[in-house]
Amino acid sequence: MCLAIPVKVKSINGEEAEVESGGTSYKASIALVPEVKEGDYVLLHAGYAISIIDQQEAEETLRLLREIRVI
Amino acid sequence: MMIGEERTLAKKLIQEIFRISSKEINLMEFCGGHTVAILKQGIRQLLPGHVHLLSGPGCPVCVTATGDIDSIIHLSGYRDVITATFGDLIRVPGSTSSLQKSRAEGNDIRVVYSALEALDIARQNPGKRVVMVGIGFETTAPTVAASILQAAREGIKNYLVYSLHKLTPPVMKALLDSGEVKLDGIICPGHVSTVIGARPYEFIPLNYRIACAITGFEPLDILEGINMLVRQIESGTPCVEIAYRRAVKPEGNLKALELMEQVFRVGSAWWRGIGEIPGSGLQLKEEYRVFDAATVFQLTPQDATEPAGCLCGEILRAAKTPLDCPLFGKKCTPEQPVGPCMVSAEGACSAYYLYGESDG
Amino acid sequence: MDKILLAHGSGGRLSHELIKGYLLGYISNEILCKMDDSAVISLAGRLAFTTDSFVVKPLFFPGGDIGRLAVCGTVNDLATSGARPLYLSLALIIEEGFPLGDLQKIMESMRNAATEAGIKIVTGDTKVVNHGGADGLFINTSGIGVIPDNTNISGANARPGDKIILSGTLGDHGVAVMAAREKLRFQIPVQSDCAPLNTLVESIMEFREYIHCLRDPTRGGLATTLNELAGQSETGMIIYEDALPVKNAVRSACDMLGLDPVYVANEGKMVVIAAPEKSEQILEAMRSHKYGRESAIIGEVTAKNPGRVIMKTILGASRIIDMLSGELLPRIC
Numbered sequence: 001m002c003l004a005i006p007v008k009v010k011s012i013n014g015e016e017a018e019v020e021s022g023g024t025s026y027k028a029s030i031a032l033v034p035e036v037k038e039g040d041y042v043l044l045h046a047g048y049a050i051s052i053i054d055q056q057e058a059e060e061t062l063r064l065l066r067e068i069r070v071i
Numbered sequence: 072m073m074i075g076e077e078r079t080l081a082k083k084l085i086q087e088i089f090r091i092s093s094k095e096i097n098l099m100e101f102c103g104g105h106t107v108a109i110l111k112q113g114i115r116q117l118l119p120g121h122v123h124l125l126s127g128p129g130c131p132v133c134v135t136a137t138g139d140i141d142s143i144i145h146l147s148g149y150r151d152v153i154t155a156t157f158g159d160l161i162r163v164p165g166s167t168s169s170l171q172k173s174r175a176e177g178n179d180i181r182v183v184y185s186a187l188e189a190l191d192i193a194r195q196n197p198g199k200r201v202v203m204v205g206i207g208f209e210t211t212a213p214t215v216a217a218s219i220l221q222a223a224r225e226g227i228k229n230y231l232v233y234s235l236h237k238l239t240p241p242v243m244k245a246l247l248d249s250g251e252v253k254l255d256g257i258i259c260p261g262h263v264s265t266v267i268g269a270r271p272y273e274f275i276p277l278n279y280r281i282a283c284a285i286t287g288f289e290p291l292d293i294l295e296g297i298n299m300l301v302r303q304i305e306s307g308t309p310c311v312e313i314a315y316r317r318a319v320k321p322e323g324n325l326k327a328l329e330l331m332e333q334v335f336r337v338g339s340a341w342w343r344g345i346g347e348i349p350g351s352g353l354q355l356k357e358e359y360r361v362f363d364a365a366t367v368f369q370l371t372p373q374d375a376t377e378p379a380g381c382l383c384g385e386i387l388r389a390a391k392t393p394l395d396c397p398l399f400g401k402k403c404t405p406e407q408p409v410g411p412c413m414v415s416a417e418g419a420c421s422a423y424y425l426y427g428e429s430d431g
Numbered sequence: 432m433d434k435i436l437l438a439h440g441s442g443g444r445l446s447h448e449l450i451k452g453y454l455l456g457y458i459s460n461e462i463l464c465k466m467d468d469s470a471v472i473s474l475a476g477r478l479a480f481t482t483d484s485f486v487v488k489p490l491f492f493p494g495g496d497i498g499r500l501a502v503c504g505t506v507n508d509l510a511t512s513g514a515r516p517l518y519l520s521l522a523l524i525i526e527e528g529f530p531l532g533d534l535q536k537i538m539e540s541m542r543n544a545a546t547e548a549g550i551k552i553v554t555g556d557t558k559v560v561n562h563g564g565a566d567g568l569f570i571n572t573s574g575i576g577v578i579p580d581n582t583n584i585s586g587a588n589a590r591p592g593d594k595i596i597l598s599g600t601l602g603d604h605g606v607a608v609m610a611a612r613e614k615l616r617f618q619i620p621v622q623s624d625c626a627p628l629n630t631l632v633e634s635i636m637e638f639r640e641y642i643h644c645l646r647d648p649t650r651g652g653l654a655t656t657l658n659e660l661a662g663q664s665e666t667g668m669i670i671y672e673d674a675l676p677v678k679n680a681v682r683s684a685c686d687m688l689g690l691d692p693v694y695v696a697n698e699g700k701m702v703v704i705a706a707p708e709k710s711e712q713i714l715e716a717m718r719s720h721k722y723g724r725e726s727a728i729i730g731e732v733t734a735k736n737p738g739r740v741i742m743k744t745i746l747g748a749s750r751i752i753d754m755l756s757g758e759l760l761p762r763i764c
Binding site: 003004015027028029031032033034043045046047048050051053054055057058060061062065066068 | 072080083084087104157184185186187188207210211213214217220221262265266291295316317318319324326327330
């Protein structure tokens with residue numbers, strides 16, 4: 001139940017934010033992530049940001065993946 | 072990430088799975104979004120033959136009871152009502168009709184991408200009542216809760232919600248208690264978990280010794296989730312692990328949970344193909360009854376029987392697969408669906424039909 | 432008077448004023464201006480003949496409008512037989528109350544498209560219906576073109592081993608129209624690709640012995656078109672996910688709305704199925720044309736699995752791509 005895509009927060013205006021991905025922007029609600037800041041990446045689901053993406057965790061996951069040694 | 076690197080990392084993860092998995096195991100992809108992603112990416116073909124993926128009841132459209140669909144169709148018939156719904160619900164067959172047919176009869180039914188749009192429609196049409204059909208699990212319920220609070224704040228008097236929201240952990244428990252299917256691990260829904268966190272799943276490894284991995288939706292996410300499950304199973308240490316760490320915090324999204332708590336109370340819900348599960352649905356609280364379509368329109372969904380031969384129930388419970396259904400691809404196709412699993416883009420049958428695997 | 436009235440369709444003075452004042456000015460030519468009830472033309476050889484209706488909503492969208500769509504759509508249907516499009520008919524069904532200013536804009540679009548394609552609109556008809564009867568404006572066309580000798584292009588002619596070439600990026604039109612409908616919250620910087628492709632086809636006709644199929648992937652997208660061709664030809668097809676050209680903005684709009692670019696409509700793209708020995712040259716010729724700059728070989732025709740279209744995913748797995756069923760709807764799930 002699950003279609004949510006990562007988008008970037010371009011600007012915040014009260015409880016709404018302009019989010020963008022690949023040139024497409026949407027006037028989303030940040031009611032569920034009020035602590036979000038401009039420049040953050042969030043998951044957009046049904047018009048609402050539901051989670052702030054942790055860039056460090058993203059990089060860490062990638063690093064661990066890269067480290068798996070191939071036999 | 073470039074396609075080349077994605078392929079390399081995917082290969083590594085697949086190799087790992089082959090390396091460490093030694094026995095026949097059943098993993099359930101609970102969520103319809105995972106079913107679609109797995110079929111679209113062809114993941115089953117890449118896994119060892121003894122690792123089985125079964126799709127579960129995490130398709131909110133598929134599990135909406137026929138009686139509830141009938142209620143929505145009934146609502147849509149009121150002259151002054153604009154029915155706002157998410158895309159998939161339009162074609163789901165009720166007992167005798169569908170929203171699509173109702174729209175063809177001239178009723179104002181609009182597909183929206185967000186409850187925000189339903190609010191927009193309410194503002195633009197003060198002479199009408201806008202009913203937002205609230206389907207979805209814990210990913211969507213907070214968005215609908217937020218929309219109700221926004222309507223309350225702004226004094227929007229013509230916005231209503233028909234809440235058919237359902238909860239994930241209770242249906243998982245019901246499934247496991249039924250003993251119908253033997254599971255070794257569950258690919259837990261990544262986006263539901265951004266809201267509810269990891270704790271609600273802890274009863275699963277604790278009481279059933281089944282592994283859990285909270286997983287995202289990109290190919291690498293899914294392969295990583297499966298990897299985690301296989302590792303847990305092989306080492307005999309089932310627990311709840313978060314593979315989707317960049318999006319899911321162990322405590323979930325506290326704000327979203329708070330808004331849900333404010334607007335909804337937990338009650339019984341009727342799941343198509345499964346039946347009534349106590350504590351598995353969300354209804355609007357008393358103080359928000361002016362926004363509650365069920366109250367305002369005095370809706371009492373009637374129980375309805377499944378069409379003959381339709382195996383949606385068993386498929387939703389992972390007891391059977393779409394290929395086992397005698398109607399699949401013959402009497403039941405996306406153009407002429409018999410059951411909801413074929414209509415919803417996330418339904419197992421639709422996914423199998425549209426993205427079906429081939430050894431081409 | 433700035434709106435269409437019922438009387439404009441009654442055949443009387445007002446009708447003539449409409450035609451002379453608002454329509455002829457844009458699409459005149461020596462045949463149309465005769466104002467006879469039928470156009471008289473002389474043609475020799477094998478002819479291609481097509482008809483189409485246009486009911487797009489909204490009427491105006493980024494990169495085009497219903498007028499441009501009508502001319503390009505008809506021209507492109509003719510081009511898929513390898514024909515050189517020559518003459519179009521044009522029937523307008525206009526809703527009472529339709530703004531004349533909008534009608535002028537649409538006629539202007541049609542003129543530009545007709546000039547670009549090198550075709551003449553030689554006969555027409557205008558009807559006006561009651562308010563609520565035509566969603567603004569409906570357009571019906573038919574078109575005639577001449578097919579050069581030694582041309583045998585048909586959906587049934589694909590052969591195993593043939594290459595499948597696509598003339599450019601997928602999904603632009605469908606997403607642009609959706610963007611025009613969803614203006615409130617979405618801002619999608621995508622223009623419709625609506626274009627007349629007859630000169631693109633002309634630029635590869637020197638290889639026509641080796642061209643087996645031509646089709647434009649309109650409603651239902653690339654997926655539906657390839658399924659049609661696979662069905663007609665009774666062959667299988669394989670396409671490669673990483674070879675499909677898709678603009679970034681289209682991909683993210685599709686992601687946001689839950690759409691798959693292979694199912695989204697295009698109005699300025701051509702699928703070319705050609706013998707492998709000339710495919711590279713055909714590709715090069717297409718890339719030299721302004722509407723084919725991003726042409727790519729996206730797959731091949733196979734003997735296996737006749738009637739089926741299979742896509743090899745980025746991870747190397749295979750999945751079946753079926754025709755579009757039902758409408759394309761935004762998903763949340």
